[in-house]
Amino acid sequence: MRIIRYIIQKEFKQIFRNKGMLPIIFVLPLIQLVILSSAATFEVKNIKFSYIDHDKTSFSRALIDRFDASTYFNIITDFPSSRRANTAMLKGEVDVILEIPHYFERDLLKDKKTNLSVTINAIDGAAAGVENVYINQIVQRFNQNAQVGLLQPSDMKNVPKSIISIPSFWYNKTLNYKTFMVPGILVLLVTMITLFLSGMNIVREKEIGTLEQMNVTPIKKHQFIIGKLFPFWVLGMVLLTVGLIISKVLFQVPMVGSALLMYGYTAIYILVILGMGLFISNFTDTQQQAMFIAWFFVVIFILMSGLFTPIESMPEWAQALTEFNPIKFYVEVMRMVMLKGAGFTDILPQFTKTLVYAIIMNGLAVWSYKKTN
Amino acid sequence: MSISIQHISKSYEDVTALKDISFEVKEGELFGLIGPDGAGKTTLFRILTTLLFADEGTATVAGYDVVDNYKDIRNHVGYMPGRFSLYQDLTVEENLTFFATIFGTTIEENYDLIKDIYVQIEPFKNRRAGKLSGGMKQKLALSCALIHKPNVLFLDEPTTGVDPVSRKEFWEMLKRLQKKGITMLVSTPYMDEAALCDRIALIQDGAILEIDTPQEIIKHYPKKIYDIKANNMYELILYLNEYQYNHSVYPFGEFIHYTDKRDDFNPDELVQFLKDKGLENITIQPTATTIEDTFMELAR
Numbered sequence: 059m060r061i062i063r064y065i066i067q068k069e070f071k072q073i074f075r076n077k078g079m080l081p082i083i084f085v086l087p088l089i090q091l092v093i094l095s096s097a098a099t100f101e102v103k104n105i106k107f108s109y110i111d112h113d114k115t116s117f118s119r120a121l122i123d124r125f126d127a128s129t130y131f132n133i134i135t136d137f138p139s140s141r142r143a144n145t146a147m148l149k150g151e152v153d154v155i156l157e158i159p160h161y162f163e164r165d166l167l168k169d170k171k172t173n174l175s176v177t178i179n180a181i182d183g184a185a186a187g188v189e190n191v192y193i194n195q196i197v198q199r200f201n202q203n204a205q206v207g208l209l210q211p212s213d214m215k216n217v218p219k220s221i222i223s224i225p226s227f228w229y230n231k232t233l234n235y236k237t238f239m240v241p242g243i244l245v246l247l248v249t250m251i252t253l254f255l256s257g258m259n260i261v262r263e264k265e266i267g268t269l270e271q272m273n274v275t276p277i278k279k280h281q282f283i284i285g286k287l288f289p290f291w292v293l294g295m296v297l298l299t300v301g302l303i304i305s306k307v308l309f310q311v312p313m314v315g316s317a318l319l320m321y322g323y324t325a326i327y328i329l330v331i332l333g334m335g336l337f338i339s340n341f342t343d344t345q346q347q348a349m350f351i352a353w354f355f356v357v358i359f360i361l362m363s364g365l366f367t368p369i370e371s372m373p374e375w376a377q378a379l380t381e382f383n384p385i386k387f388y389v390e391v392m393r394m395v396m397l398k399g400a401g402f403t404d405i406l407p408q409f410t411k412t413l414v415y416a417i418i419m420n421g422l423a424v425w426s427y428k429k430t431n
Numbered sequence: 432m433s434i435s436i437q438h439i440s441k442s443y444e445d446v447t448a449l450k451d452i453s454f455e456v457k458e459g460e461l462f463g464l465i466g467p468d469g470a471g472k473t474t475l476f477r478i479l480t481t482l483l484f485a486d487e488g489t490a491t492v493a494g495y496d497v498v499d500n501y502k503d504i505r506n507h508v509g510y511m512p513g514r515f516s517l518y519q520d521l522t523v524e525e526n527l528t529f530f531a532t533i534f535g536t537t538i539e540e541n542y543d544l545i546k547d548i549y550v551q552i553e554p555f556k557n558r559r560a561g562k563l564s565g566g567m568k569q570k571l572a573l574s575c576a577l578i579h580k581p582n583v584l585f586l587d588e589p590t591t592g593v594d595p596v597s598r599k600e601f602w603e604m605l606k607r608l609q610k611k612g613i614t615m616l617v618s619t620p621y622m623d624e625a626a627l628c629d630r631i632a633l634i635q636d637g638a639i640l641e642i643d644t645p646q647e648i649i650k651h652y653p654k655k656i657y658d659i660k661a662n663n664m665y666e667l668i669l670y671l672n673e674y675q676y677n678h679s680v681y682p683f684g685e686f687i688h689y690t691d692k693r694d695d696f697n698p699d700e701l702v703q704f705l706k707d708k709g710l711e712n713i714t715i716q717p718t719a720t721t722i723e724d725t726f727m728e729l730a731r
Contacts, residue, residue: 064532068521075520075559267516271575274480275533276505 061277065285069259073289083255083293084300087247091301095240095309098366102188107131108152110143117163117204124196125156131192143177153179154189166204229397240311241392242365244301249359249385252294252328253352256287256335261348264339283424287332294328295321314399323391323405326412330384333419340426359385387412432491433458433583433614434479439488441474441637448474450637451488456616456630461609463628464618465726471637472618473513476587479616480510493582493614506534509576513588515568519561523552523571526560527578534579544611545574548604566597573604577613584608586617590624602627622723633726640729645722652720652728654678657698658686661710670708674701681727688724689715 073079107125111118125131134152137143143155157175159165165172176193180186230237263269272282298321305311334355342348361367362376363385369377380386387408394400402409434456441449448471456462464472477483479492481501489496495503517526527549531538542549552570555563560571569589576584586605590598602624605615617628625631626645633640633648641648661667664687671680671689678690691701698715705713 061532061535064529068518068525068529071525072518072520266519267512267514268518270482270512271510271516272533273482274505274508274510275530276502276535277533 061281062285062288065282066288069286069289073293083251084297087251087297088300088304091240091243091247091304092308094243095236095305098239098243101235102185102192103130105131105189105192106134106151106153107156108134108137108143108146108154109156109158110137110140111158112160113158113162115163117166118158121158121197121200122156124200128192128196147177147179150179153185154193156193170205236309237311237397238393240305240309241396242363242389244298244305245363245385245388245392246360246365247301248294248297248324248328249331249388250356251297252290252331253335253356254349255293256290256332257338257342257348257352258345259290260286260336260339261342261345265344279424279427283336283427287336290332290335291325291328294331295324298324311396313396315395315401316399319400319402319405320392320395323388323395323409323412326409326416327384327388329416330412330419333416333421333423336423337419337426340423340428359383362386363389365389381411384412384415432456433460434462434490434492434616436475436479436490437488439475439478439485439490441471441478441483441485448637449478449485452634452637452639453488454632454639454642456614459609459612459614461605461615461617461627461629463625463631464616464634465620465622465625465631465722466618466634467620469636470634472634473587474637475634476510476512476585476616476618480508480585481505506579507582509579509581509584511572511576511584511586511589513591515572517560517568517572517575520559522557522559523563524556526571527574530575531578536579538578541578541580544580544608545577547607548577549574565593566600569593569597569601570604573601577608581613583614583616586615588618588620590619590621598624622721622726625722631722633722633729635726635730640726648722648725649720652725654690654728655696656718656720656724657689657691658683658714658716658718659689659701660686660712660714661705662712663710666708667705667710670705670710674704679728679731681724683723686718688718 073083109122109125111122122133126133131154135146137146137155140155140157143152143157146152147155155175155177157177159173159175162172162174174197176190178186178189178193260269263272302313302317302320306313335352338348338351338355342351362369362372362380362383364380365385369380369386372380391400391405391408394405398404432455436455437453439449439452440447452471452475464475466472474483478485479490479497481497481504484498489498491497492504493507495501495507497504518529521529527538531541538545548570552563552567552574555567560568563571573586573589576586590601593601598621605617606627609615617624619625628645630642630644631648632642641651643651659667659671664682667687668680668682671677671687676692676696678692679688681688689701702713702715
């Protein structure tokens with residue numbers, strides 16, 4: 059026990075003496091949390107909108123006014139011809155071109171039917187889809203109003219009843235993007251920092267030769283491993299705390315669930331990550347190698363965690379793979395507990411999987427750690 | 432026997448590092464392992480300190496088998512690797528306390544053993560180990576290797592890269608430690624240090640060339656060695672190599688060490704030969720054999 063305590067003490071001393079590392083551990087992740095949470099949004103806004111108005115009537119102007127009134131569209135310009143508009147699209151100056159045909163008003167009044175042409179820049183497919191929905195909504199609303207205005211009193215009885223749906227967004231009433239992102243990004247930071255640091259730590263001892271010196275001492279495997287990894291477990295918990303405070307104070311993310319549960323789950327979760335870090339360092343000889351391997355896994359874990367893209371829309375094999383992704387469970391748990399107020403029984407499946415993962419990962423790591431080769 | 436090595440062999444993928452090595456080190460002996468870089472010295476150390484398994488053969492250290500009783504060995508040996516491998520970001524005192532704790536002891540408990548060495552670095556005990564000079568690093572490393580009062584001490588090239596004064600001091604320290612009953616196995620590429628050991632093993636390409644006391648090893652040298660000097664040393668080597676009766680020609684400090692094939696060698700003949708070649712200020716005199724000469728002879 060005394061030996062473990064002393065190793066832990068030594069680790070902490072080394073962490074705090076590494077002047078280059080301290081800001082990396084504490085400041086950078088928090089900057090990341092603040093920046094990413096505010097910036098990484100899927101909302102499509104500030105769409106660069108342009109139009110070609112061949113009709114030039116009060117009707118066509120009314121339609122354009124509708125786009126102007128929308129907060130999603132910025133009207134950049136109008137083009138005299140579709141050729142000019144297409145060139146501008148090619149240069150990336152506009153995202154959407156709306157072409158209003160000749161006799162738009164006349165056809166609408168006379169035949170109750172006309173066509174609009176919409177061109178959308180679909181380089182970013184997801185954004186293009188969203189833009190399409192916005193445009194359709196505006197045109198439809200305009201269509202309804204126009205029809206009402208054009209109706210004769212005698213036609214009144216034929217007016218179709220339109221169905222209006224009013225959605226209610228549970229757990230995130232205002233669809234605040236940050237509320238959704240902050241817990242996820244917090245998860246990322248805790249994972250990255252603990253994985254990188256633990257992965258590089260033992261390799262560092264290999265690099266500077268102290269591991270060999272340690273290996274000729276009678277120190278036990280478990281004493282060394284616990285002593286080496288415990289400080290990073292503490293660091294992970296501290297990062298979580300600081301992150302939670304920032305989420306609360308800066309982003310006003312609601313915290314419906316129990317903090318104890320979050321900490322309890324994180325405590326187990328960090329064990330998984332530390333086991334992984336140790337495992338990586340057992341199979342690498344330099345910090346550089348360890349870093350690359352850690353990155354490789356982190357990138358896969360992040361992109362397949364459901365943090366940025368919903369897991370439900372992945373192909374089936376990928377969905378099966380995500381079952382091995384600890385970050386996925388952590389993201390789920392954090393969102394469930396923070397936003398929904400999930401209790402222990404609700405997160406039990408994730409909790410169990412993480413625990414099993416932790417046992418397997420650490421078992422592998424300890425097994426592969428050798429004092430003699 | 433403090434260290435006993437029986438037919439140890441070790442190969443890395445395609446290189447043979449050690450070929451059937453056997454020797455014994457007596458209790459309280461200062462034993463030198465002398466050989467050039469890449470001779471297999473470090474591999475042997477790593478096997479004896481339980482960091483590496485030998486392919487063949489057995490070895491015991493302080494009475495414990497290096498494979499079966501590796502845990503006991505770790506309690507009873509001190510190892511000072513060739514590379515400085517203490518924590519550079521911890522202070523002198525913290526490093527020492529750390530290793531004392533790992534071995535389940537304290538600095539106070541074994542202070543008498545390291546006192547001589549530690550007092551020299553004590554004024555800098557709050558300095559980070561990385562900021563120490565080379566000689567002081569060695570002293571700290573030695574203190575750390577001794578802190579648990581080992582029976583056997585392994586020193587892998589302890590003086591490589593250390594200045595001559597510190598080297599001399601270091602060997603004096605080893606001599607003092609020997610008086611306290613610690614068996615020591617030291618490796619070094621410096622032949623002059625070999626003379627300071629009780630017995631030495633000359634090792635090259637993973638094989639032992641000879642094992643004996645330094646004095647005996649020198650006696651075994653079959654030839655008489657001459658120091659030769661002239662105004663142009665480069666040409667001197669060339670001409671000596673041309674000389675038909677030469678046995679060996681090596682530069683040695685400011686002289687050339689020369690041995691002749693014939694038993695009835697007359698130096699004047701050689702001087703005449705060199706004069707004919709146009710060299711001047713030729714001096715030639717017999718000289719004492721050194722370990723280095725022996726090694727060069729054995730390694731031929």
